[in-house]
Amino acid sequence: MREAATASTIWQKQRGRRLAAIRFRRFTASNLFVLGAVTVVLFIVACAIVPSIIAPYSPTEMLTDSIMQPPSAAHLFGTDYFGRDIFSVVVYGSRDSLFIGFASVIVGGLAGGAIGALSGYAGGWLDAVLMRCNDILMTIPGILLALAIAGALGKSLFNIVLAVAVASIPGYARIMRSQIISIKGRTFIQASQAAGASPLHIFWKHVLPNSLSPLLVMATIGVGTSILTGSGLSFLGLGVLREVPDWGTLLSQGRGYLTVAWWICTFPGVAITLFVLAVNIIGDRLRDQLDPKKSMR
Amino acid sequence: MNRNRSRFQSSAAVLLVLALVLSACASNKGENNKSQQAQQSDTPTTAATEVKQGGELTYALATSPDTLDPHRSGLAVAVRVIRTIYDSLVVQLPDNSIKPWLATSWEISEDGLSYTFKLRQDVKFQDGTPFNAEAVKYNFDRILDPATKAANAAALLVPYQSSEVIDEYTVKLNLATPSRAFLGNLSQALLGIVSPTAAKKDGDQFGLNPVGTGPFKFVKWEENAEIQVTRNPDYKWASELVTNTGAPYLDGITFKIVPEEATRIGSVQSGQVLAAETVPPQNIVALKGDSKVQLFEANTVGLPYTLFFNQDHEPWNDVKARQAVQLAVDVDSIVKTLYLGTYDRAWSPLTPGTFGYDPTLENSVKPDLEKAGALLDEIGWVKGADGIREKDGKKLSLHYVDGTPNREKRNDIAVIIQQQLKALGVAVEVEITKDIRTIVYTNGSYDLYGNSQVNSDPNALYSFYHSTDPKALPSLTRLSDPSIDKLLEQGRIETDDTKRADIYKQIQHYIIDQAVILPIYVFPYTVAADKSVKGLVFDSLGYPLFNAVSIGS
Numbered sequence: 093m094r095e096a097a098t099a100s101t102i103w104q105k106q107r108g109r110r111l112a113a114i115r116f117r118r119f120t121a122s123n124l125f126v127l128g129a130v131t132v133v134l135f136i137v138a139c140a141i142v143p144s145i146i147a148p149y150s151p152t153e154m155l156t157d158s159i160m161q162p163p164s165a166a167h168l169f170g171t172d173y174f175g176r177d178i179f180s181v182v183v184y185g186s187r188d189s190l191f192i193g194f195a196s197v198i199v200g201g202l203a204g205g206a207i208g209a210l211s212g213y214a215g216g217w218l219d220a221v222l223m224r225c226n227d228i229l230m231t232i233p234g235i236l237l238a239l240a241i242a243g244a245l246g247k248s249l250f251n252i253v254l255a256v257a258v259a260s261i262p263g264y265a266r267i268m269r270s271q272i273i274s275i276k277g278r279t280f281i282q283a284s285q286a287a288g289a290s291p292l293h294i295f296w297k298h299v300l301p302n303s304l305s306p307l308l309v310m311a312t313i314g315v316g317t318s319i320l321t322g323s324g325l326s327f328l329g330l331g332v333l334r335e336v337p338d339w340g341t342l343l344s345q346g347r348g349y350l351t352v353a354w355w356i357c358t359f360p361g362v363a364i365t366l367f368v369l370a371v372n373i374i375g376d377r378l379r380d381q382l383d384p385k386k387s388m389r
Numbered sequence: 390m391n392r393n394r395s396r397f398q399s400s401a402a403v404l405l406v407l408a409l410v411l412s413a414c415a416s417n418k419g420e421n422n423k424s425q426q427a428q429q430s431d432t433p434t435t436a437a438t439e440v441k442q443g444g445e446l447t448y449a450l451a452t453s454p455d456t457l458d459p460h461r462s463g464l465a466v467a468v469r470v471i472r473t474i475y476d477s478l479v480v481q482l483p484d485n486s487i488k489p490w491l492a493t494s495w496e497i498s499e500d501g502l503s504y505t506f507k508l509r510q511d512v513k514f515q516d517g518t519p520f521n522a523e524a525v526k527y528n529f530d531r532i533l534d535p536a537t538k539a540a541n542a543a544a545l546l547v548p549y550q551s552s553e554v555i556d557e558y559t560v561k562l563n564l565a566t567p568s569r570a571f572l573g574n575l576s577q578a579l580l581g582i583v584s585p586t587a588a589k590k591d592g593d594q595f596g597l598n599p600v601g602t603g604p605f606k607f608v609k610w611e612e613n614a615e616i617q618v619t620r621n622p623d624y625k626w627a628s629e630l631v632t633n634t635g636a637p638y639l640d641g642i643t644f645k646i647v648p649e650e651a652t653r654i655g656s657v658q659s660g661q662v663l664a665a666e667t668v669p670p671q672n673i674v675a676l677k678g679d680s681k682v683q684l685f686e687a688n689t690v691g692l693p694y695t696l697f698f699n700q701d702h703e704p705w706n707d708v709k710a711r712q713a714v715q716l717a718v719d720v721d722s723i724v725k726t727l728y729l730g731t732y733d734r735a736w737s738p739l740t741p742g743t744f745g746y747d748p749t750l751e752n753s754v755k756p757d758l759e760k761a762g763a764l765l766d767e768i769g770w771v772k773g774a775d776g777i778r779e780k781d782g783k784k785l786s787l788h789y790v791d792g793t794p795n796r797e798k799r800n801d802i803a804v805i806i807q808q809q810l811k812a813l814g815v816a817v818e819v820e821i822t823k824d825i826r827t828i829v830y831t832n833g834s835y836d837l838y839g840n841s842q843v844n845s846d847p848n849a850l851y852s853f854y855h856s857t858d859p860k861a862l863p864s865l866t867r868l869s870d871p872s873i874d875k876l877l878e879q880g881r882i883e884t885d886d887t888k889r890a891d892i893y894k895q896i897q898h899y900i901i902d903q904a905v906i907l908p909i910y911v912f913p914y915t916v917a918a919d920k921s922v923k924g925l926v927f928d929s930l931g932y933p934l935f936n937a938v939s940i941g942s
Contacts, residue, residue, distance in 0.1 A: 152808055156726045160671075173671070174726060174805060247821070329793060333800065333821045335807065345795075348650050352671045 126377050129370035136367050139186040147180035151336045160353040170355035172346065178355060181342065182363050188338035189364070192253055192322035193315045200257035200318070201311045204264025209303070211265065212272030213295055223269065226262045234259040238321050242330040249332050256321045260314060267310055271303040305382040313375035316368035323364055339364050440633075443640050444940035446922065449647040449656060449665035453613055456596030458588075459581040460532045463540040465843055465932075468578045469666070470644055472932050473618050474515075475581030475601030478506060478525070479572055480628035481845050483929045485744045487572045490628040491520065491582060491602065501567030501882065508558040512626050514584035515606045522560035526552035527585040529562065544852070545574040567882040569889060570848035577845055578932065602626070604637045604936050616644040630928055633937040638924070642935055657682055657917045663940065664918035664925070666933075670731040670798075676917055685916040687927035690742045691844030693735030694797065696806075696837050696907040697853070697865040704785070705836055709764045711904035714787070715754060716761035717813040723805050724910050727798045731915075735908035737897045738850060742929075745847045745880075745893030750901055761813055770814075778814035786816040790835035792825045797912060799839060830862065838865060841912060843930050847893045851877050854900065866905055873899055 139146050148168075155175035163170040169178035211222040229237065241255035275281065276299060284294050323340025325331060331341040339360040346357025454467030459475055462468070478492040492506040512520035532539045532546050539546075548565040555561055564571065574580060587600035599607045604627065605618035619641035627634040645662055647653040653665045654672045658679065668676065668684065676682050704710040724734045733741075737750045762772075770778040770785050778785040787810065791803050800821055807817040820835075822828050829838050842849055855877045856869035876896050883889040900906060914931040924937035 152811075154726070154805065154808055156722050159726055159729075174801070333804070333819055345801075348669055349671055350651060351655075352675050 125373055129373035129377075132366050132370040133374065136186055136363070136370075137190065139183045140190045143180075143184045143187065147177075147183040149177035149180040151176065151181045151184035153177070153180075160349070160356070162353070163355055169359040170353070172356045173349060173353070178359050181336065182339070182360055184336045185338050185342055185360065186363070187336070188249065188334065189319055189323065189340070189367075191249070192256060192338065193319035195253045196256035196260065196318045196322065197311050197314045199253065200260035201264050201307065201314065203257065204261040205268045205307050207261065208265035208268025209272055209295075209300065212269035213276065213291075213299060215273075219269075222265070226265050229262040230266070234263075234317075235321055235324055238325060239328065239330065242325050247330060247332050249334075252322055252325055252331070255325065256318045259321065260318065264307060264310065264314075267306050268303065271306050272299055275299050275302045309375055309379040309382060312378055313372055316371035316375070319364065319371075320368055440638055440924075440937075440939045441941045442638050442939070444638075446639050446642045446664065446935065446938060446940065447645060447662040448642055449645045449653045449662045451650075451653065451667040452648055453646045454616070457599040457607065457610070457616075458596035459579050459583065459601075460528075460537060460539045460542040461596055462542075462579060468932055470616055470618070471581060471599075472578045472603070472928070473605040473642065473935055474599050474603045474607055475578060475583065476512075476603050476626065476628075477576050477578065477581050478508075479576045480630055481573050481576040481929045482629065483742070485573070485845075485929070487576065488629050490576075491626065495572075501884065502564050504562045504564070504571070505555065506560050506562070508560065509626055510558050512602050513623060514586070514600055514602050515621055516584050516587050516600045518584045518586040518600075520582070520602055521557050522554040524582065524585050525560045526554055527588075528580075528582050531583075531588065532580070540579075542579045545577055545580055567884075568848070569881060569883060570846035573845035577930070605642060608641070613646055615646060618642050618644075627936050631926060631934050631936040632924075637936050638939040639935065654917055657919060660919065663922050664916055666914070666916050668915040668917045670728040672917070673731045673915060674729050681920055682917050683920050683922070685918060685925050685927070685933075686913045687931040687933075688733070688740065688742060689841075689843050689912045689914055689931040690740055690929060691849055692738060692840075692842040692853070693740045693911045694799070694839055694841040694909045695735070695738060696839045696909060698905065699833060699836055699838070699865070700867040700869075700905075701833060701863070702788075702836050704768065704770065704780075705787075707768055708903050709768050710770070713761040713764040713813065714810065714815070715904040715907060716757045716764070717815075718806055718809050718907055719756040720754075720907065720909055721756075723802055726805065727801050728910065732910040732913060735911050736901075737908060738853070738900045738906060739847055739893070739897060740911045743844070743847055743849075745890040745897075747894045747897045749894075750897060753901060758812060765814070772814045776811070776814055777816050784816060785814065786818055786836075788834065788836040789817050789819045790825070790829055790838045791819070791821055793821050793823050797910075802839070802909060829865075833863065833867075837907075839909065840865065845930060848877075848881055850893075850896060851881065854896070854905070868905055870899075 143151075153176065155171065155177075157175070158167075158171055159173055159175040161167055161171040167177050167179065169182060172178055172181070207222055207226070211219045211226075238255040238259040241258055242252055245251040245254065281294060281298055284298055289297075319339075323338065323343065326338055326340030327344040329344065331338065331344070333341070337345065342360035343357045343364070346353075346360065349356045450466055450469065452464070452466050454462065454470050455464045456462050456467065457471055457474065459468075459471045462471060476491050478490060479487050479495070480490040481487055491512060492508055495504055495506045497504055506525070508520070508522060508525065514520060514524075518524070529546060529549055529552055531537050532542045533549065548568050549571075550563045550565045553561040553563070581601060581603075583595070584600035584602075587598065588595050591598050597610060604621050604624045606621050608617040608619050610616045620637050620639060622636050624636040625634060647656065647662075647665070650667075650669050650672075654668055654676070656662045657665045658681070673684060676684055698705045698711050698714075700706045720734055724732055736753065737747055739746045741748070765771075765778055765785070769780045771780070773779045773784070789803050789806065791799050793800070795801065800819075803817075803819045803821070807819055810817050820828070829835055853864050853866055854868050855864065855874050856871075857863050873896060876892050876899075880889060880892045880896065883892060901908075914927065914933075916925065916933065918925065921941045923939050926934050926937065928934055
């Protein structure tokens with residue numbers, strides 16, 4: 093941008109204006125969407141942080157004389173078969189769901205990123221060994237891998253995070269490695285090497301900072317995917333029976349009532365859908381912003 | 390590449406959820422249109438003058454049987470199939486009286502140690518083997534033989550010792566001790582009579598090629614899919630429980646294994662199967678308004694679903710602590726909330742319909758949170774700052790173990806009790822596990838665990854409340870009280886029915902007064918069937934009988 097502005101030819105000025113206009117139009121067009129997505133995510137994160145302010149009832153309070161009430165003014169999402177207010181349960185349930193989502197992305201992203209960086213930067217036999225292992229893991233579908241791990245480790249929130257994280261490692265490793273390799277071959281790296289910088293210095297100061305953005309984008313979208321995988325595990329019965337169930341467990345428990353009280357599992361499902369959709373929209377937007385090819389042309 | 394994959398997953402999930410929502414709306418709408426007519430479903434239509442012959446009944450089972458060898462099976466779901474293939478020596482009627490079946494009459498010796506049975510002479514096994522005294526002797530000796538690895542059958546056969554063949558159709562069974570439960574046990578399907586020829590030939594594989602004397606012959610078993618049986622045309626020795634003493638009206642039955650509740654019930658409504666078992670309460674309520682479907686219900690007999698305290702663990706060895714929980718748990722509210730009025734609440738360690746059941750226990754326990762708190766205060770468990778009671782720096786917790794999956798909503802009971810006991814100041818840790826065998830039976834690591842048992846005689850109480858040999862596997866309650874031991878032993882042998890009923894009354898009162906257990910509900914076996922299905926009846930334990938079933942009119 094700055095280069096374009098300092099250049100003095102008319103052609104460049106025109107091009108700059110035209111580009112800015114296009115970008116502005118594009119921004120406003122998708123802006124509403126993104127704004128909506130950000131609102132949804134912020135709201136759900138707020139639910140997880142201060143559920144007591146948002147939820148009208150306690151999530152464990154069982155109003156046994158008003159079970160399976162359809163949605164109404166008193167119970168926005170209706171009540172479930174225990175007589176709990178579903179809106180409140182969904183609000184409180186966001187805690188475990190988001191925890192699984194964010195924690196597993198942090199664990200999986202860090203581990204995958206580290207493996208990918210090491211593999212890509214070191215190259216040679218280490219690269220070959222790590223990537224072949226990675227390939228093997230990638231042949232197993234993520235949810236199957238997570239199922240196997242969660243099944244073997246037993247039921248706990250931590251194990252679910254671990255299962256989802258491990259299942260996401262191959263993806264992160266792959267993307268990090270390819271990015272590192274592409275940066276490694278750039279001329280500014282060769283210049284740095286020629287100037288006598290140590291490999292470690294080059295890695296920390298040049299290669300790593302320039303390789304992070306795709307990982308960041310992927311991690312953002314990964315939050316959505318992880319919540320989905322986590323909910324999937326809970327749905328399949330590997331979840332933890334806690335006082336306040338997460339969205340996946342709610343969905344699974346409400347399934348048997350689908351024909352008589354559709355609201356019990358619909359609203360947790362809608363919550364998952366909305367959140368995952370919003371996170372994906374934001375991730376998409378982030379990618380556009382961070383992609384040098386798209387923003388600089 | 391990978392990003393694409395994850396986005397694909399997300400959009401697939403979005404679609405899935407949408408589909409769920411849409412289907413939910415659709416079926417809900419359908420229900421509103423249904424007529425609300427009431428129907429008589431608990432009175433089975435008897436086979437009247439004109440019965441339609443033939444037809445194939447499709448019957449959806451909730452889980453897969455373990456084996457079709459009655460002596461090796463331990464699952465109630467297997468009994469539903471087993472009962473069609475095998476007959477028993479005697480039959481127990483709903484009033485608990487014992488009537489002839491494969492045996493025409495019997496004599497019990499003065500000391501109660503030997504039973505002499507006269508057998509029917511016109512019975513043949515489905516493979517042509519004649520049914521006689523040798524066959525009976527072979528069957529009971531087979532159960533006793535450790536090589537058979539008999540399961541529940543071995544427990545039911547106690548105290549059987551040996552058989553003597555008196556003549557071709559007379560057999561004498563010798564017992565080690567007298568047992569009032571013995572004839573009732575003989576009526577159970579798990580002590581059904583198998584063909585000696587087939588059992589010897591197939592050995593371990595007999596459960597996959599079952600042969601008995603029953604109204605239906607085994608055809609095939611596709612693992613986790615279906616089991617087929619076909620009409621036994623020679624059959625003419627049905628028990629008093631069914632109106633059709635001859636061969637069944639049906640050509641055959643196909644038992645389909647459909648574990649998913651919604652699918653099972655949905656397939657009756659859509660006509661894919663003609664009948665499906667174990668209808669969830671919320672569907673019972675909905676199906677009552679369905680004009681195409683009828684409901685059959687039979688309360689099971691024996692031990693209701695009961696929560697057992699483990700008296701090896703403090704403080705639950707203290708009667709006051711147990712009574713506090715008994716007073717704090719509102720069983721009425723649990724049963725009403727979860728089962729929507731379709732299950733009866735249990736009050737006693739026995740279900741109504743079992744011999745000796747004491748109805749005076751009904752309404753004997755009323756929730757009283759204040760009194761419950763006072764009891765815990767009395768023994769030193771005082772509420773701490775967080776609302777949980779403590780004593781000597783230890784928090785009052787209760788380890789509640791239940792099995793997975795959420796059968797009969799048993800996990801949901803745990804969730805409600807957790808909330809109810811929170812008000813009392815007891816922290817309930819709920820553990821839902823697949824491995825009940827290790828956690829509950831081997832390690833005994835539970836404070837509260839729930840179970841039920843279908844049984845024909847109150848002697849079933851023995852294995853739960855009688856003290857056990859220190860070397861043997863302990864009972865679920867770990868109860869050890871000489872006075873109860875004595876009563877249980879007397880109940881086993883008492884020949885006078887009035888006295889025997891009185892003994893079991895005392896036992897039931899003791900168990901509830903001492904809060905040894907929390908009885909929760911009586912399980913009704915439910916079958917949703919197409920209106921064209923007629924003549925389905927249940928035996929006294931609540932198992933379906935298909936002899937007089939016909940399709941259409």
